[in-house]
Amino acid sequence: MRALLDVEFATYGRARVQPEVMRFGVGVSDYRRDGRISEEFWAAVDEGRRAWEALNLPFDPFALCRSRLGADLPQQVEVGRHDGHAMSPGVAREPNQGFLVHFDDAQREFPGGFLDENVVCQFAFNLYLSVPEEGGETVVWRHRWHPTDDSHRPDGSYGFKEDVVGAAESFLMRPRKGEAVLLEPRNFHAVRPSKGGRRISLGFSVSMTDTGQLLTWG
Template identity: 45%
Template sequence: MQETSRTDPLFVAVETDVISRADVAGLIAGRLAAIRVPGLLPAARCHAITAALADAEMDRYDESRVFPVVAKFGPAINDHRDAGGLRDDYWDAARSAEKSWSTLGLADGPRELCLAALRAAWPDVAPGRRQGREMHVGIVREINAGLQVHFDDTAREYAGRLLDADVVAQLAFNIYIRVPPVGGETVLWRRRWQPDDEALRIPGGYGYHEAVAADAQSLTLRPALGDGLLFDPRHYHTVRPATDGRRISVGCFVGLTDDGRLVLWS
């Protein structure tokens, strides 16, 4: 289900059986707001992953910055950002996550799930590299209490370049492996950061008061089990609290490089 307000006819989500190059290009160009792939991952595989994760040790985002609490499996770049750079402990966290995942007895890891979903759409898809080293791809996140309204834009958040390649557009990708019966919607606003928005930043947090996008067109997307969702996270967005149950996804960021490749990172 999607709900829209206001009038931009291009700020819509399309549903497709498989992510296509034309849809990715349309999203990057601003002709679409989101791409949704119902049933991208079969229910049986979703259940197998969530069952395996029951025995895994979950981490949390930095609670001094991210509230409400968000549990995760795997590193998130923003937990390792310092003065516009990426700290070396990111690589330690990546190695630890990959080692832990290998003990869960699953055929595919988050990296393989993310890469496989995008390879049908683009001829050249690979993990991004920083100083020659492959970035970690694929983070599992359990977002039950919702997120603050925020945007994700590595061009603003990192001094110089996060990756060796020049990234000219950034997308976010998620596969929902467990969904609550009520709540957990992704809300996307047709608005990007402006300097005056800093007056509405939440003290000590990573996000903004919802008034920052109060006058903008919005799109509400309710997750269904196994759905894939691709959108531009440079727009303000949030996740509504799950009224009952758990909301778990596997995801990554996707960048378009200046030489036409797609690179992934988490």
Template identity: 40%
Template sequence: MPGTTALDPLFHAADAPRFTDRHLATLAAGTLAAVRVPGFLDPAVCAAALAAVDRLPTADYDPARVPTPIVRFGPALNDYRTANGGLDGRYWHDAEAARAAWQRAGLRQDPIALSLARLGSAWGAAVTPATIAGRAVFGGTLREINAGALVHYDDINREFPTGAFDQEVIAQLAFNVWVAVPEGGGATTVWRHRWEPADEQARDAYGYRPEAVERFQSVSLTPQLGDGLLFNPANYHAVAPNRGGRRIAFAFFLGLTTTGQLVAWS
């Protein structure tokens, strides 16, 4: 079972046989920490996706910005944010290049498409790409995180305070599905704490030092092959280093809009 510090009884991590609309709603509302569906993808789909990883043009982050090595495929909006809160025009070129590379990789069972379809079925309406001036953004990155990730949060409305999309997003969720897991370690921890100005005293590169969250309740989940995980990334979260093996996940964000739609992006 997921490890929990029992303070707020609503802030816990639930294992479930499938995602439901109730899970999505409570995560959006902030009254649940995380939902994990063991075996969300079966081993054959995971194996095919892992085989495709070597056919994708992956790269490391700039170590000056991301001090722990993280291998990535696919553009993330936040990496293209300009100083005035806009979007660097290079994003669209890189998004098209990533779509082309994904097609060339030739996955017969696309883990991103499968995940989006199942989450749409749970919500009761298809998940659609978020758009900017009518153009669909890229959704579905790959991240190989073996040395861990700093404590940080993701919040599209803080990252782009004048608005990122044509759609108005009122709550953001993060989805991960693992196609390779390490022999040990690699847990995702989510804290019952969201950014406040005083946290900037603990700023460290793209994230924060542990002191920013040390007083707060948390849940930790160690991934197993094929697990699907949803949580609200406005809560601080981090990844522990591996103990042998590779930790590879496909990931995207979901946004609940003012019209009740779910949109996706990376």
């Protein structure tokens, strides 16, 4: 977190992500074209890796997360590959103004192919490095995408209007610094705006393959 205090964050694509969310490192969601990973992604992944290396940390934070995630599993947790290229290991995300209600499901977002392995499910990993004094809660609803939900999504936005979840049951989680969570991201979820401090987490997705291995990607 100390190293991240001095660096400039970029924003997620502003046409798709409003209000703005800041990021350090690269995520594939900004490089989706017609359901495929665009060619420019691979140069961006290299650039993201160089940016993290330039922090000169005495350890690789994403590798540490992977090794802790896999500590009790029979197979190592590794960064997933697409056509043999390693995906991004993850990003530092700063949604100070929150995330709108949305879901994440790579198999739906990338029908043109995603990881080289057969993937059977997906989790969202977040390790909270800095949390605000107020706000910044994560809300998860017992609601998964249905075709009629799209009438609640403004064109081009990653997020839905909040009425999409109707009266579905939900829980609210107040992240604590140093805590990591795995969410089922097909459940609609949102992050509330923060007050009094930055909300920064290390984030990546975790897919389970049909052999039970966990593969990560950002």
